Amino acid sequence: MSDKFKTPFDGLDWSEMQKKYMDALMAFKSPESTMDSVWINAMDDWWKSAKTDMPYESSNIFEKVLDQCRNYYFMSEQFSSLLDGMNGLENDKDRMTEFINKSFKEIESAFSRGKNTFNLNGFLDNFEQPIDLMKSAFSNSTFDPGKILDGVNPDLGKLRDQMLSIPGLGYSRESQDKSNRAIKLWANYQENYQEYQSVMLRLNQEALDLMRDRIISTSKDGESIDSMRQIYDLWIESNEKVYGDYVYTKEYAELNGRLVNSMMAFKKQSHEITEDALSAMHMPTTKSMDELERRHYELRKQVNEMRAEISNLKKQSQQKDSNTVVIKKESKPVIRRKKKTKKKTKKRVTANSSNVVELKQVKKKRVNAVKTVKKKTKQKTKKKSANKGMIEIKF
Amino acid sequence: MNPFNLNSEDVVNEIHEFNSKLAQGYKTLADLGEIEVGVSEKEAVYHEDNLVLYHFKSRTKKQNSVPLLIVYALVNRPYMADLQDGRSMIQGLLDEGVDVYLIDWGYPVSADKYLTLDDYINGYIDRCVDVICEKHNRKKINLLGICQGGAFSLCYTALHQKKVKNLITTVTPVDFHTKQDLLSHMVREIDIDQIVDTLGNIPGEMLNATFLTMKPYTLMGQKYVDLVNILDDKEKAMNFMRMEKWIFDSPDLVGEAYRQFIKQFYQENGLVKGTVRIGDDVVDLGKITIPILNIFARDDHLVPPDASKALEGCVSSKDYHSLEFPGGHIGIYVSGKAQKMIPPSVAKWLAERTK
Structure with missing residues (x-):
């Protein structure tokens, strides 16, 4: 790897940039300002050129890091103006509190203008998928790939009312009904998604309120905040506290249930429409x-x-x-005993010849038994050595 | 008094310093190369479908004569128990003379979506136990379950107690309706049948998203800003990347098994109520009488301690011990503290019961 990247934004004059940035920030605090900033833009430009030198796995992680850096920079910028405004208010507690309150309102408003309140590596991405799915499902269901839903956004409510008011007619009545049902389900999902988003936004605002209260109480406790990182951590803790308290409520369980259930209901219906289209093409x-x-x-x-x-x-x-x-x-010893008796019987062999036949049979049986045992032992050894390796069952 | 002991100039300097670290981090990450996981030497001794049963190579002359089978969860990958040199529960157990086997469930495919808990517990696990018993010419082995694998081990023991000598459960949920159980709370109102009927197997990313939404600001935000501060240290960066790889290495979950597990365990709390049905049998934890060691993590946000502690009241084992680990759900396997505490405790407890 070359050393060409000494800092992420190599080539920038930091003191110059700082001056320009602060001047711009103080002079032009537009209500339309979003998360775009000198730092974020510089970082994005640098990353465009640096990205190609990095292996995929590392680049994936680094992108997550940069996403959070955006948040961090954004907060730094928001708090920079607050910190500058605090000069001279140290001895006036009321004015200081009033100024902090005012600054937090501005910060809140800046946050709410950002995408999804705050970028958390696609916190709501899973729930956004059905919107894409909606389009693709309907594209698949028609032989005209004209994407019937193109141009539908953002006035979907109107489209829904129009479409659903048309009754299913003729031989395609069934598919019309299915489409109508899918749109109804999609609309239901959209409502739940919007509700979820607005709750998350509310929680973000509550977290900022909590953060503000904690900052004010810091001074009361005789403590101080010494770094930007501390401010960022305080923001994270406040969000986690507010979110954590909320997710344990029944309201959240129900909201989450509605969101997931409506998303799945829509997905299921759109699968059905796609299935019909595939089936019609013998796919x-x-x-x-x-x-x-x-x-x-x-x-x-x-x-x-x-x-x-x-x-x-x-x-x-x-x-x-x-x-x-x-x-x-x-039974071995018994046979031996018989063997012993065999010697004795030998003398009497003529007296009782049936004893000799019996003895021969016993002997034969014994030899066979020994043979069977030997054979089995051999088989077992063979099996064991085969089992020593891996046992594999495949279908 | 001004609560801030810094001004805007300090902020700019701090950001500048942060950016320097970020640049160093870029260089470190670009140079890291392949992220290797799994440290202990092992041999695959049994295959079935996607499942592989591994036998780890001994690291001591003298070993506990009863082998230990580790049953991992269906969520994420089992190399978490053997992440890297010095941060491996399995390595620790091997060093303590435990003869270790591990079930790796693999990555399920669409054709697996009809597998039920019966197939997992009375099928796969039972056949793995049989393979080990036959290999060691034993009638019983020791069992160690991890998280959901612990719940499986409990079910298995309740149904096949004659094959289990000692049972160890680690961060295992038993009571799924405790106050702090956020996962359970999150799935309470969800129509599981609809999810499974729609998706078949449950995508790993969906599960990941669920776990991350339990602490979104910390796990999706702060963690990556913290990373910038350690990126100048290659070793620390590598450790982070290993964990990150493990977190996002999530196999899909088999649909039917997921349906049964979430409904019976999470929504109905059946393990405690004695209503969980595996195949034709109802799991009655009260039937378990063998020695049990229950290990839970004090700061576990996925399986709260109370959810694990409930086990004591459900089983009939007279020889029951519990061990609290001062850490979290993952730390219990990979932290430095855990290496000193968990494997030696498990090995000692087993040794005392294998005389």
């Missing part, structure tokens, strides 16, 4: 894939059950075999 649909996967799952389950059954049967039969071997092993 594979999710429904048919689901059915295949369900059958596959059932087959897998049956195979597993049969495999378990076979394994149990094998175990049982092995156990039976081993019991037989044990019995034969236990």
Whole structure:
């Protein structure tokens, strides 16, 4: 890596920039000012050129860092003017409190002009997806890729009323009804999403109020805030406190439930519309894939059950075999005793020839038993050495 | 008195200093290279579908004769228990003479979406236990569950107690309706059937978003500003990146299993009520009589301590011990403090019960 980037905004004259920046800020505090700033713009310009030198994984993280740097810079700028205005108010508690209150109102207003109140790496991104999905679902459902919803925003309420007032007619009645239902669900989702957003905005404002109160009480406690980083941390803590208190309420659980449920209801309906379009073109649909996967799952389950059954049967039969071997092993001394008696019987061989036949049979059985045991031991050793490695079951 | 002991010039200087660190951070991150995770040597001893059962190579001459199976959660990846040298619970256990196995659930695909909790608990886990028992010629093994894997281990033990000698649960939710359980609170009003019927498997990103919204300003904001301050240290940056990789390495969740888990455990609180049904069986924690070590984290925001502590009142084990770790849900596996506390405690507790 080259050392060409000494600082992110290399080449800028910082003292000059600071002067220009402060002058501009104090002279032109437009109510329209948003999160754009000298620092943020400089950082963005630098990142455009630096991005290409970084591996993807690191660049992904660094972008998250830069997103937060934007917040940090924005706060720094907002508080810079507050800090300058505090000069000379140290001895007038009332004026100081009044000034802090006024400054916080301005900060609040600047925050509310920012996108989604504050950039938290796509805090609400998941909930924004249905808007894209809405467009794509309807594009897929029509053979004319003219995107029937293009140009619909922002006056969707009007479109909804117009479209839903037309009854389904003719042979495409069913698909018209489905589309109407999808639009209704989308509108419902939009309402919930807006409600969620406005609650988040309210919480952000409450967090700023809490932050202001904490700053004022800092001086009462005889403590002080010594760095911008402390201010930023205080902002984070205040937000987390306000948000944390709210998410434990029933109101939040219901709001979150409504938002997620309405989003899913819309997604489900739009899937259905897409499925119909695919089906009409004889394309594979999710429904048919689901059915295949369900059958596959059932087959897998049956195979597993049969495999378990076979394994149990094998175990049982092995156990039976081993019991037989044990019995034969236990019978050994008896055979020996018979052997001993064999010598004696040898003398009486002529007297009782049936004893000799019996003895021969016992001997043969014993030899066979030994053979079986040897064979089984050999098989087991072979199996064990095979099991030593990885056991693999594949479908 | 002025609450601020700084002026706008100080702010500019501070930002300038911050930018210098950011520049250094850029250089560090660009030079980091591959982020490697998982430190202990291991061998795959069993495969089934996406599941792999790993056996870790021993690091001591003498080992506990009863192997330990770690059952990880279906959420995120199990290398969190073996993140890096010196920050690995598994490495710690191996150093203490524990013979460790681990279930890696892999990344489910669409074809897995019908797998149920029965398939996971009475199927996969049971077959892994059988493989280990056969390999070691034992009838019982030790079980250690992590988070949701702990809940699975409890169900497994209740249903197959004859195969489990000792049970260790770590940051395991048991009572899902405690006051501080935010996850449970967040899913209370959600129509789980509709989610599963719509999405099939649940995307990992969706779960991540849920976890992050529990502390959004800290986890999505402050954390990255803090990072700038450590980016001049390559080792610290690498540690951060490993954790970051783990956090966002989220496999999708199998639809049916998710449906059953969220409904029965989170919404109905069935583990405590004794209503959880796995296959044809109802899980009765009261049937568990084997020794239990329950480890929970004092500052856990995902599984509050009370949610774990409830286990004591649900099981019939006379030999029941609990251990409080002074840290959070992840710190219990990766922090320096945890390395000194958790593996030695687990190994000692197991050794005392394996004589």
